[in-house]
Amino acid sequence: MMNQKHWQRDHANLDEDLLSVDDVAREAALLAGAGPSRERIAELAGGKPLLSIESLHAGYGKMEILHGVNLQVAAGQSLCMIGPNGAGKSTVLHSIYGFTRITAGSIRVNGEDITRLSPNQKLKACGIAYVLQDNSVFPDMTVEENVLMGGYLLAHPDQAREAAERVFAKYPSLAHRRRRPARVLSGGERRLLEISRALVMNPRILLVDEPSIGLEPRFIDMVFEILSDLQRGEGKAIIMVEQNAKKGLQFADIGYALVSGSVAIAGTGAELLENPDVGRLFLGA
Numbered sequence: 001m002m003n004q005k006h007w008q009r010d011h012a013n014l015d016e017d018l019l020s021v022d023d024v025a026r027e028a029a030l031l032a033g034a035g036p037s038r039e040r041i042a043e044l045a046g047g048k049p050l051l052s053i054e055s056l057h058a059g060y061g062k063m064e065i066l067h068g069v070n071l072q073v074a075a076g077q078s079l080c081m082i083g084p085n086g087a088g089k090s091t092v093l094h095s096i097y098g099f100t101r102i103t104a105g106s107i108r109v110n111g112e113d114i115t116r117l118s119p120n121q122k123l124k125a126c127g128i129a130y131v132l133q134d135n136s137v138f139p140d141m142t143v144e145e146n147v148l149m150g151g152y153l154l155a156h157p158d159q160a161r162e163a164a165e166r167v168f169a170k171y172p173s174l175a176h177r178r179r180r181p182a183r184v185l186s187g188g189e190r191r192l193l194e195i196s197r198a199l200v201m202n203p204r205i206l207l208v209d210e211p212s213i214g215l216e217p218r219f220i221d222m223v224f225e226i227l228s229d230l231q232r233g234e235g236k237a238i239i240m241v242e243q244n245a246k247k248g249l250q251f252a253d254i255g256y257a258l259v260s261g262s263v264a265i266a267g268t269g270a271e272l273l274e275n276p277d278v279g280r281l282f283l284g285a
């Protein structure tokens with residue numbers, strides 16, 4: 001059941017326009033019944049998906065959270081998932097990375113079935129990296145040690161050091177502080193550190209959970225610029241969950257609205273921003 005406090009927190013600027021939790025749940029459940037066609041999902045990824053999810057049923061233990069999710073994203077594209085608390089957005093990321101129990105459906109990278117691979121196999125063999133939510137840096141370790149942790153799967157420490165240097169060359173502001181404990185970093189720099197750690201393995205697909213959470217506006221813009229560079233400059237595919245739905249949809253090529261473990265609406269980010277149902281239910285328009 002959706003939590004009123006969370007809903008208000010995430011939509012704090014709605015004030016008196018706030019829909020009641022029951023209204024949102026009722027309307028959203030109606031939307032979830034229809035859902036986008038598979039053709040539309042494929043079309044949004046330009047017919048050339050790097051990552052493709054088909055009819056995914058997944059959850060935790062015996063509890064099924066995702067009830068037949070379809071999703072496709074191409075190299076160099078970004079996809080943002082929005083939706084109410086508990087809709088299953090993070091669970092989609094968890095499932096791609098291998099943290100959930102998958103009971104049906106498939107996950108493919110470049111057509112190869114990776115549904116049952118472990119997170120380590122996914123990171124190493126398929127180039128899927130997870131940028132954890134806020135507060136995943138180790139504050140008492142140096143910036144450099146934090147970045148090096150991203151290379152724990154590499155066979156030799158020299159390989160990790162080499163990979164870390166590649167990341168430091170890209171982000172001089174972080175390189176500058178490499179010997180300092182991570183606790184001295186600002187919120188924005190910490191987020192950059194979290195992204196940098198995920199980049200050590202040079203992934204093709206980045207799963208990003210709530211990139212803007214807890215950040216001041218100027219750092220939010222910085223983080224989205226970094227993600228944009230990785231997407232457009234390096235051709236990485238980015239799949240994100242973003243509680244700032246407007247910001248996420250402005251950034252992303254593709255937007256999905258998830259409701260009750262299903263994709264209720266899919267379109268370009270711009271289409272979702274203009275969609276009256278999305279506006280009323282998720283953006284407070």
Ligand SMILES: Nc1ncnc2c1ncn2[C@@H]1O[C@H](COP(=O)(O)OP(=O)(O)OP(=O)(O)O)[C@@H](O)[C@H]1O
Nearest residue numbers: 060065083084085086087088089090091092241243
């Ligand atoms: N590790 C877990 N073990 C058991 N249940 C979980 C776990 N993680 C999430 N859940 C449950 O799965 C459901 C979907 O949660 P999920 O975090 O995917 O939703 P979400 O759409 O990302 O919401 P939010 O915006 O609140 O993070 C919720 O009922 C949640 O309690």
